[in-house]
Each structure stands twice: as C-alpha cells, then as structure tokens.
Amino acid sequence: MNTAENWRPLELTPSGTGADATPAGLVEYIGQAGLAELLVREKALVFRGFGVSSGSYDTVADALLPQRLAYVHGNSPRTKVAAVGKNVYTSTEYAPEYQISLHNEMSYAHQWPGRLLFYCDRAPSTGGATPVVDGQLWLESIDPAIREAFAGGVRYTQNLHGGHGLGKSWQDTFETEDRAQVEAFLAGAGADWKWKSDGTLWITQVGPGTLRHPVSGTEVWFNQADQFHVAGLGEDAALLMELMSEDEMPQAASYADGTPIPAEHIIHIQEAGLRHAVDVNWNAGDLLLIDNILVGHGRRPYTGNRRVLVAMSD
Missing domain, CATH: 3.60.130.10 (Clavaminate synthase-like)
Structure with a gap:
C-alpha cells in the first residue's frame, strides 16, 4: 500500500495480476479485484499490456465505470467521440506546447464525477504525460x-x-x-x-x-x-x-x-501541486483510472499526434 510521501499510481499488468493479456482478461480481472475498494486505497490505477483498442474500449470501460456521464457544464474544450463508446471525449484540446495545470475534474460545478478513465489511443512522440497528484499531499x-x-x-x-x-x-x-x-x-x-x-x-x-x-x-x-x-x-x-x-x-x-x-x-x-506530481507516461492501449476526489491531474506538453480519450462516472 502507498504511503503519502511516496505515493504513485498502482500499475497493473498481465504478469503482475495473472490475467490474460487481452481486453477480456482485463474485464475478468476487474470483476474479481474488488475495484471500488482498490481504487479508494490506491487512488489511481494504471492498466498496461492488455491490448485495449478503440474497438474493445467500450467493454472495458463498462467494467471500470459504473455509469458513464455526459460532460454537461464542462469547462474544457473537448470533442465527443461516439465511434469509440458512450460519453467518451477527447482530453482537453489545448495546444500541445502548453502545460495543463493540476486540477480535479469539474470541481467548480455543483456535481463532479467520482471517477475518470483515461485511454491512450495514440501515444505522443515526446512528452505528453498525465501528471497526477495526491490531493492530501497537495x-x-x-x-x-x-x-x-x-x-x-x-x-x-x-x-x-x-x-x-x-x-x-x-x-x-x-x-x-x-x-x-x-x-x-x-x-x-x-x-x-x-x-x-x-x-x-x-x-x-x-x-x-x-x-x-x-x-x-x-x-x-x-x-x-x-x-x-x-x-x-x-x-x-x-x-x-x-x-x-x-x-x-x-x-x-x-x-x-x-x-x-x-x-x-x-x-x-x-x-x-507540481512538486508532488507523478507523471503517467503513455503507450497506446494504456488506461489510467483515478478517483477524481483523491487525485488531481493535468497534462505535460508534447509533440506528435497524441490522442488520449476520457470518460467519467459517478
């Protein structure tokens, strides 16, 4: 278990979990892992090596997000990506040379999502990590x-x-x-x-x-x-x-x-916040699930054709 001073997201892989290195293997693992308790304890989870594609994303997202929410009253510029799944959006569409500061999604609104799921459809050429920060440390x-x-x-x-x-x-x-x-x-x-x-x-x-x-x-x-x-x-x-x-x-x-x-x-x-941030670097097919209250997130500048999608749930 993480302690506050050395906190970082828990990385889960097929070899570490014993699950098949497939989207179906990940879905099966999620069903057995006690996800709600695991996420509160670890605050953020990274899933790598399960071969998730835009075609299999929707099934995996159903297992990770109990009820996907529309981005109503959302402040960031995004595009809805209906071809990938229900209530899936591009991550904030700011120019790649800019850093996006750490924040909790929609914390300005009267209701905010409890979970965020990021999915790397295309990895950047350089940079483009998603920094995350333990909100208690912040x-x-x-x-x-x-x-x-x-x-x-x-x-x-x-x-x-x-x-x-x-x-x-x-x-x-x-x-x-x-x-x-x-x-x-x-x-x-x-x-x-x-x-x-x-x-x-x-x-x-x-x-x-x-x-x-x-x-x-x-x-x-x-x-x-x-x-x-x-x-x-x-x-x-x-x-x-x-x-x-x-x-x-x-x-x-x-x-x-x-x-x-x-x-x-x-x-x-x-x-x-930035002093305590931990970068999550992206490979295509990676997923990052965060508790949106316990963890803030942002974006590092990047080059290349980075495409990270996000979905939200209560």
Missing part, C-alpha cells in the same frame, strides 16, 4: 494562511457566448440548444445566472476549497481557482485582461465573498 503542502483563505470556498464566474466569442459557448457547455433546459440545470445547481443582450450566458456559483472523500474521509485540496484565475492561465490571458474587464472574461475566480484572490496565491498553489 493540501498539506499549501501555506496554512492560504488554506485558511480558501476555507469559505471559491466563487466561479463564467461568460459563455451564444455561438461566437472567446471560450466555450453555452450550447457546447450544456450539450443543448434549449435555454429552458439550461435554466433548469442551473436552478438545480444553485447557481445565479442571466442572459445578456448579445446572447451570452453569465453564471456565478460557489464551490468548495477543500473536500473530504465520502468513503475514506481524507481531506484534499479540491477546487479549480487557478484554472479560472487569470494568474494561472499564462501570458495570453494576462494580455486579454488589458482588453476587457474581469467581469467580461470567459471565466474568473475569486474567494466566495467576491474578494479577489492574489496572483501570488494562485502561483503558490500551482507550484505546490
């Missing part, structure tokens, strides 16, 4: 004064355009063209929203700063303040702030009461 490595500042949570603000503009449209974000359906979703989420005259949907809601896992009780760092805050988004976002106010930005973050988060706090949080 929390403990953040300055206590900053942790205290986040105790009340994070206020996230989004401006989702109606078809033309920066960032994602509300149609892509909610996978619908129906305004009433979006409004019903947001009402259930306890969010505040309004439609602007140009068709933009403005949304604001408060999420947690930290979270306790429902099974283990472990408290972890759990928010996406750095991915919504301009200080965490690089030079391009900083230049954008010279052209528009924070209220007009596609996304922004503050403390729950609206107090601005200092840029140095955002940088400290990102650096603290």
Whole structure:
C-alpha cells in the first residue's frame, strides 16, 4: 500500500495480476479485484499490456465505470467521440506546447464525477504525460494562511457566448440548444445566472476549497481557482485582461465573498501541486483510472499526434 510521501499510481499488468493479456482478461480481472475498494486505497490505477483498442474500449470501460456521464457544464474544450463508446471525449484540446495545470475534474460545478478513465489511443512522440497528484499531499503542502483563505470556498464566474466569442459557448457547455433546459440545470445547481443582450450566458456559483472523500474521509485540496484565475492561465490571458474587464472574461475566480484572490496565491498553489506530481507516461492501449476526489491531474506538453480519450462516472 502507498504511503503519502511516496505515493504513485498502482500499475497493473498481465504478469503482475495473472490475467490474460487481452481486453477480456482485463474485464475478468476487474470483476474479481474488488475495484471500488482498490481504487479508494490506491487512488489511481494504471492498466498496461492488455491490448485495449478503440474497438474493445467500450467493454472495458463498462467494467471500470459504473455509469458513464455526459460532460454537461464542462469547462474544457473537448470533442465527443461516439465511434469509440458512450460519453467518451477527447482530453482537453489545448495546444500541445502548453502545460495543463493540476486540477480535479469539474470541481467548480455543483456535481463532479467520482471517477475518470483515461485511454491512450495514440501515444505522443515526446512528452505528453498525465501528471497526477495526491490531493492530501497537495493540501498539506499549501501555506496554512492560504488554506485558511480558501476555507469559505471559491466563487466561479463564467461568460459563455451564444455561438461566437472567446471560450466555450453555452450550447457546447450544456450539450443543448434549449435555454429552458439550461435554466433548469442551473436552478438545480444553485447557481445565479442571466442572459445578456448579445446572447451570452453569465453564471456565478460557489464551490468548495477543500473536500473530504465520502468513503475514506481524507481531506484534499479540491477546487479549480487557478484554472479560472487569470494568474494561472499564462501570458495570453494576462494580455486579454488589458482588453476587457474581469467581469467580461470567459471565466474568473475569486474567494466566495467576491474578494479577489492574489496572483501570488494562485502561483503558490500551482507550484505546490507540481512538486508532488507523478507523471503517467503513455503507450497506446494504456488506461489510467483515478478517483477524481483523491487525485488531481493535468497534462505535460508534447509533440506528435497524441490522442488520449476520457470518460467519467459517478
């Protein structure tokens, strides 16, 4: 069993598990492994050498994800890949030269997936690892004064355009063209929203700063303040702030009461996570299953035709 200081994902192979080196062998092993308990204990699992292809992915994913979820209210640019399986998406479609900072998927939303399953359809030529971090270690490595500042949570603000503009449209974000359906979703989420005259949907809601896992009780760092805050988004976002106010930005973050988060706090949080991150390098056919509360994830820059797909479940 991993301890906090030397944590890394548990790697499972045919030779290590005694399972056949086939997708069917992996499915059989999953059915016998006590997956739910294993995942909570180890926090992340890497499956290698089972020959999983895009044609066999759906059957394997059914065994690993109890109920695959649509990426509704998802903030990242993705494409749905229906040919591979139900509710399967490309991983975040940012340019390969950029690093994606560590985060827990949809921690800004009122509901988030409990599990994420990554699948390497095509390996990168260089780079492109998925760094993962133990959320408890991340929390403990953040300055206590900053942790205290986040105790009340994070206020996230989004401006989702109606078809033309920066960032994602509300149609892509909610996978619908129906305004009433979006409004019903947001009402259930306890969010505040309004439609602007140009068709933009403005949304604001408060999420947690930290979270306790429902099974283990472990408290972890759990928010996406750095991915919504301009200080965490690089030079391009900083230049954008010279052209528009924070209220007009596609996304922004503050403390729950609206107090601005200092840029140095955002940088400290990102650096603290990266100090403890462990890279998962990809070969075609590999799978990475993570507990989305216990583990944060990101992406290293890469070259080549990398294609990593992701699916989510509760």
